Amino acid sequence: MNITLRQIKKSDSKQLLKLITELAKFEKLKPPSLSAQRRLINDIFRKNSNLKVLVAENQKGLIAYAFYFFTYSTFLARPTLYLEDIYISSEYQKCGIGSCIFKELLKIARKYKCGRIEFIVLKWNKNALKFYKKFNAKELKDWKFFRIKI
Numbered sequence: 001m002n003i004t005l006r007q008i009k010k011s012d013s014k015q016l017l018k019l020i021t022e023l024a025k026f027e028k029l030k031p032p033s034l035s036a037q038r039r040l041i042n043d044i045f046r047k048n049s050n051l052k053v054l055v056a057e058n059q060k061g062l063i064a065y066a067f068y069f070f071t072y073s074t075f076l077a078r079p080t081l082y083l084e085d086i087y088i089s090s091e092y093q094k095c096g097i098g099s100c101i102f103k104e105l106l107k108i109a110r111k112y113k114c115g116r117i118e119f120i121v122l123k124w125n126k127n128a129l130k131f132y133k134k135f136n137a138k139e140l141k142d143w144k145f146f147r148i149k150i
Contacts (some may be wrong), residue, residue, distance in 0.1 A: 001087040008053040014043045015062040023087040066101050078115030
């Protein structure tokens with residue numbers, strides 16, 4: 001399969017939002033509202049935005065994306081690449097695109113001298129759990145993830 005990985009362009013916005021809607025359906029969530037969609041696109045393309053989007057495309061257009069940004073580990077004294085979302089359109093899953101994207105994220109993390117990559121996986125997403133374990137990802141047993149919604 002002939003795919004290209006690259007950083008997102010503003011002209012990709014409509015296709016990106018379509019893929020995000022597909023992910024919401026898969027995760028049984030409501031997709032972002034129109035105002036949230038506008039904020040998201042504005043945040044991605046805002047000057048000096050920390051939010052990065054790696055996309056995969058073929059001749060038909062965008063088929064996958066990975067949202068990421070950088071945080072910082074005080075104990076490693078290095079940046080952390082935080083992977084917020086990775087999604088491959090259902091018709092292109094099982095084609096190796098996820099591995100290509102993840103390998104590119106590893107390259108990016110090395111380029112920025114990150115000490116680690118972090119992400120969260122839904123407990124029920126067995127395919128994702130299996131996928132990340134191929135990259136030697138370790139589940140953190142002693143840490144609980146918390147969220148305060150504001």
